[in-house]
Amino acid sequence: MIVEALIHLVKVLLVIGFVMNVAGLLTWVERKQSAVMQDRIGANRADIFGFRLIGLFHPIADGLKMITKEDFIPPGGNRFLHTMAPFAAFFPALIAFAIIPFGDVLRVGGRIIPLQVVDFNVGVLYLLAVGGMSVYGVVLAGWSSNNKYSLLGGLRASAQLISYEITLGLSIIGVLMVFQTLQLSEINRLQGELLFGFIPKWGVVVQPLAFLLFFTAAVAESRRIPFDQPESESEIIGYFTEYSGMKWGMFMFADFIETVTVAGVATSVFFGGWQVPYLFADGFHFPWGSIVALPHLAVILLQVASFVFKVLFFCWLLMTIRWTLPRFRYDQVMRLGWKYLLPLSLFNILATGVVILALQAL
Amino acid sequence: MAAVAFYLVSAVAIACAALVIFQPNVVYSALFLIGTLLALAGLFLLLNAQFIAIVHIIVYVGAIMVLFLFVIMLLDLGRDPAGTEQLPYQRGLGIGLGVLFLAELALMVSFGGGLAGAPEGPLPAAFGYTEVLGRMLFTTYLFPFEATSILLFVAAIGAVVLGKRRG
Amino acid sequence: MDTAFPLFLMLLFAGGLAGAMLAMGEFIGPKRLTSIKLEPFECGSTPIGPGRQRFNVKFYLVAMLFIIFDVEVVFLYPWAVIFRDLGVFGLVEMACFIFILAAALVYVWKRGALEWE
Numbered sequence: 001m002i003v004e005a006l007i008h009l010v011k012v013l014l015v016i017g018f019v020m021n022v023a024g025l026l027t028w029v030e031r032k033q034s035a036v037m038q039d040r041i042g043a044n045r046a047d048i049f050g051f052r053l054i055g056l057f058h059p060i061a062d063g064l065k066m067i068t069k070e071d072f073i074p075p076g077g078n079r080f081l082h083t084m085a086p087f088a089a090f091f092p093a094l095i096a097f098a099i100i101p102f103g104d105v106l107r108v109g110g111r112i113i114p115l116q117v118v119d120f121n122v123g124v125l126y127l128l129a130v131g132g133m134s135v136y137g138v139v140l141a142g143w144s145s146n147n148k149y150s151l152l153g154g155l156r157a158s159a160q161l162i163s164y165e166i167t168l169g170l171s172i173i174g175v176l177m178v179f180q181t182l183q184l185s186e187i188n189r190l191q192g193e194l195l196f197g198f199i200p201k202w203g204v205v206v207q208p209l210a211f212l213l214f215f216t217a218a219v220a221e222s223r224r225i226p227f228d229q230p231e232s233e234s235e236i237i238g239y240f241t242e243y244s245g246m247k248w249g250m251f252m253f254a255d256f257i258e259t260v261t262v263a264g265v266a267t268s269v270f271f272g273g274w275q276v277p278y279l280f281a282d283g284f285h286f287p288w289g290s291i292v293a294l295p296h297l298a299v300i301l302l303q304v305a306s307f308v309f310k311v312l313f314f315c316w317l318l319m320t321i322r323w324t325l326p327r328f329r330y331d332q333v334m335r336l337g338w339k340y341l342l343p344l345s346l347f348n349i350l351a352t353g354v355v356i357l358a359l360q361a362l
Numbered sequence: 363m364a365a366v367a368f369y370l371v372s373a374v375a376i377a378c379a380a381l382v383i384f385q386p387n388v389v390y391s392a393l394f395l396i397g398t399l400l401a402l403a404g405l406f407l408l409l410n411a412q413f414i415a416i417v418h419i420i421v422y423v424g425a426i427m428v429l430f431l432f433v434i435m436l437l438d439l440g441r442d443p444a445g446t447e448q449l450p451y452q453r454g455l456g457i458g459l460g461v462l463f464l465a466e467l468a469l470m471v472s473f474g475g476g477l478a479g480a481p482e483g484p485l486p487a488a489f490g491y492t493e494v495l496g497r498m499l500f501t502t503y504l505f506p507f508e509a510t511s512i513l514l515f516v517a518a519i520g521a522v523v524l525g526k527r528r529g
Numbered sequence: 530m531d532t533a534f535p536l537f538l539m540l541l542f543a544g545g546l547a548g549a550m551l552a553m554g555e556f557i558g559p560k561r562l563t564s565i566k567l568e569p570f571e572c573g574s575t576p577i578g579p580g581r582q583r584f585n586v587k588f589y590l591v592a593m594l595f596i597i598f599d600v601e602v603v604f605l606y607p608w609a610v611i612f613r614d615l616g617v618f619g620l621v622e623m624a625c626f627i628f629i630l631a632a633a634l635v636y637v638w639k640r641g642a643l644e645w646e
Contacts, residue, residue, distance in 0.1 A: 005534065012539050066554070069554075078387075083551060087544075094547070118536045119532065120416075121492070126416060129424060143389065151435065155436075155588050162591065165599070166599060166602060169605075177612055180611075246550055346627055350620075357613075421599055428595070436588060496611045507622075512629060518597050518630075521590055525593075
């Protein structure tokens with residue numbers, strides 16, 4: 001009983017630690033990757049005792065700076081809501097990772113430990129529910145600032161978020177139709193099968209259009225460029241104009257955590273999660289016949305490493321997209337969401353239905 | 363254990379619902395309504411209806427309350443605007459109807475509390491799960507399902523007609 | 530309650546972390562309020578008018594349409610997991626549902642409710 005509770009605690013701390021660390025690292029990656037892409041050096045001034053360490057102390061420096069800045073609450077605004085809005089933005093992004101499996105079941109010492117914090121029967125819907133809650137942080141921030149432009153920015157940002165949530169929900173349905181289950185652990189397990197004997201049945205292989213739609217909608221949901229009109233530096237002052245110090249830091253950090261969450265969900269649903277191609281529970285079974293037997297712990301380690309690698313790959317991809325594409329105008333964003341992505345995702349569902357039934361009849 | 367959880371969640375639901383009505387700031391009322399809806403989702407979970415609970419959160423908390431908040435912010439209802447207007451005999455009517463409602467509830471509870479069409483015996487283990495619900499929804503209750511689509515269609519038309527007066 | 534306990538732990542730790550960050554910001558930073566800081570920020574010019582004004586009805590329309598399509602998405606989820614058992618009958622009934630809502634989208638589109646957002 002106590003050991004069970006301890007195992008759950010360790011898993012929760014591991015997942016939260018992983019997400020927070022990767023998000024913190026992403027603040028550094030953002031600066032360094034953009035620097036490399038733009039052929040400059042990037043941030044490299046923060047040092048401890050003279051060691052610069054290619055700028056890796058910058059996230060710590062940023063964190064310290066934000067804590068020690070003045071915590072400002074606009075006097076005409078709502079004090080309680082102004083404080084709660086960063087909490088409402090930060091919290092859903094972090095708890096979305098509860099349902100993402102980072103490995104298959106670990107069998108050690110007679111115990112079976114699934115490498116997932118919670119395994120809901122209605123797994124994927126939990127992600128939708130949590131995504132829906134992330135709108136509140138934005139809306140409350142805009143409202144409680146007693147600033148017309150903040151309110152306008154907040155309303156526009158939340159209109160953008162809710163427009164893309166529909167596409168987000170619809171694109172996952174295609175994958176669900178193929179795998180016939182809502183549980184994320186099952187979806188991950190089923191992606192280990194092989195199509196035609198040698199192609200792993202990953203979500204992106206069976207539903208490429210759905211992946212593109214999902215990825216676009218997820219980038220829009222996490223307000224990254226090209227969809228970051230609400231928080232753009234040169235445009236309308238946004239919903240966090242009246243924030244400073246740690247609260248503003250929490251909004252920015254929530255942004256990076258959402259990036260990690262988007263990467264995690266894309267990995268889990270479309271890219272096989274912890275699956276390594278041709279790796280089964282007892283070792284590698286290559287399609288050309290050779291079999292490499294591996295002990296259980298090695299298999300688990302490979303799976304976790306594969307998950308981490310894929311998540312980091314998606315984070316890198318999101319960063320690259322950020323520094324490659326220019327920002328969309330707001331009416332372009334809304335037009336894309338309602339007039340292009342929504343009909344395309346409905347078409348994807350019907351087409352998938354027809355194809356699956358046709359394959360079943362053959 | 364289940365009884366403790368039930369009383370706790372119900373207490374939260376009732377407290378939040380009371381605060382929706384009794385406290386003056388409209389935005390806080392909306393937030394307490396969100397709290398009430400989350401507590402109701404918790405009650406659904408305690409009844410082992412997981413799909414309904416999570417769909418309740420997605421639709422009510424994630425969509426309808428966002429609409430409420432938009433409307434509150436669009437109409438700038440910061441303070442309590444309806445505090446001065448009152449219907450004639452408002453207090454008397456309110457108390458009378460409340461007593462009537464309480465009597466009705468007491469009558470229903472005293473008659474056994476069960477619903478007429480409820481099945482007897484224990485429910486199957488996977489009752490609240492998506493597959494079972496889906497199977498029933500798309501075979502036995504197909505007509506209400508299609509009628510829902512017409513209802514949503516009408517709602518969309520109504521929203522546009524109300525919103526675009528000049529267009 | 531195999532799912533409730535770890536979820537509760539996750540909510541507790543995430544909430545605790547967020548609360549700790551808020552508390553750190555509240556108590557560690559200085560508090561030096563000047564009159565300039567207390568005005569709402571409007572890119573340097575002095576603010577005109579009250580802090581809140583009435584805004585466009587487009588946001589209400591977007592939220593309404595979001596509710597409608599969100600309910601549609603919610604109906605699609607149970608259908609997606611059992612759709613193979615329902616066969617062609619299931620596909621046709623869901624196609625009717627989707628077409629009626631697509632007609633709603635086309636109506637909204639043609640009426641111009643999706644413009645200029």
